[in-house]
Amino acid sequence: QVTLRESGPALVKPTQTLTLTCSFSGFSLTTSGMCVSWIRQPPGKALEWLALISWDDDKYYSTSLKTRLTISKDTSKNQVVLTMTNMDPVDTASYYCARISSGGGAGMEHDYWGQGTLVTVSS
Amino acid sequence: SYELTQPLSVSVALGQTARVTCGGDNIGRKNVHWYQQKPGQAPVLVIYRDNNRPSGIPERFSGSNSGNTATLTISRVQVGDEADYYCQVWASSTGVFGGGTKVTVL
Numbered sequence: 407q408v409t410l411r412e413s414g415p416a417l418v419k420p421t422q423t424l425t426l427t428c429s430f431s432g433f434s435l436t437t438s439g440m441c442v443s444w445i446r447q448p449p450g451k452a453l454e455w456l457a458l459i460s461w462d463d464d465k466y467y468s469t470s471l472k473t474r475l476t477i478s479k480d481t482s483k484n485q486v487v488l489t490m491t492n493m494d495p496v497d498t499a500s501y502y503c504a505r506i507s508s509g510g511g512a513g514m515e516h517d518y519w520g521q522g523t524l525v526t527v528s529s
Numbered sequence: 530s531y532e533l534t535q536p537l538s539v540s541v542a543l544g545q546t547a548r549v550t551c552g553g554d555n556i557g558r559k560n561v562h563w564y565q566q567k568p569g570q571a572p573v574l575v576i577y578r579d580n581n582r583p584s585g586i587p588e589r590f591s592g593s594n595s596g597n598t599a600t601l602t603i604s605r606v607q608v609g610d611e612a613d614y615y616c617q618v619w620a621s622s623t624g625v626f627g628g629g630t631k632v633t634v635l
Contacts, residue, residue, distance in 0.1 A: 445626075452626060452629045453566075453572065454626065455617075455625065458624065466623060469530055470530075513560050513562075514619055516564070516572075517574050519571040520571065
């Protein structure tokens with residue numbers, strides 16, 4: 407079955423760089439149409455899409471956060487990594503990774519999600 | 530940038546029908562997906578591409594999309610349907626989520 411799990415530091419200091427890893431199983435990012443997104447949710451607030459990487463290594467980023475984000479994949483390890491630079495307390499949120507299995511097509515719905523990891527930015 | 534507008538809250542009596550709207554410029558031309566999120570849990574896909582239900586989602590959940598409004602409809606609402614609901618589209622190769630609607634069952 408498809409599973410995704412986020413991992414990374416629970417606490418980062420302001421100005422530091424955050425590195426999050428999404429480890430997945432049950433599918434391969436070498437399969438045509440497969441993509442992984444990162445999405446975050448500040449406590450009590452709405453979901454915010456951050457970035458996406460596709461099976462053919464296309465990368466897309468949130469317009470407002472583009473300068474701070476980098477997404478990459480390691481297909482041999484079944485992992486997707488997101489880095490976010492210059493962290494600020496407003497970046498405190500639960501960070502989720504989610505799969506898309508219909509990339510390149512009409513849909514691109516997030517059909518499987520990880521449980522999320524809470525990252526707090528504080529000195 | 531593209532924006533999606535949802536009502537903050539919708540209240541519905543047990544067993545009645547709840548409708549959650551998602552407004553966006555010509556949203557009828559886009560594929561709309563809906564996610565359900567219960568407290569402390571990750572979102573779950575309940576409707577994809579306007580009106581399709583993933584396996585395991587009850588037939589009580591349905592969707593429509595036309596003009597400037599997409600709608601998630603929950604028929605015969607149950608206590609377990611109480612949750613936050615988010616619509617989502619893609620615009621200019623970026624993902625966009627609505628602000629979320631809290632559905633309360635009375």
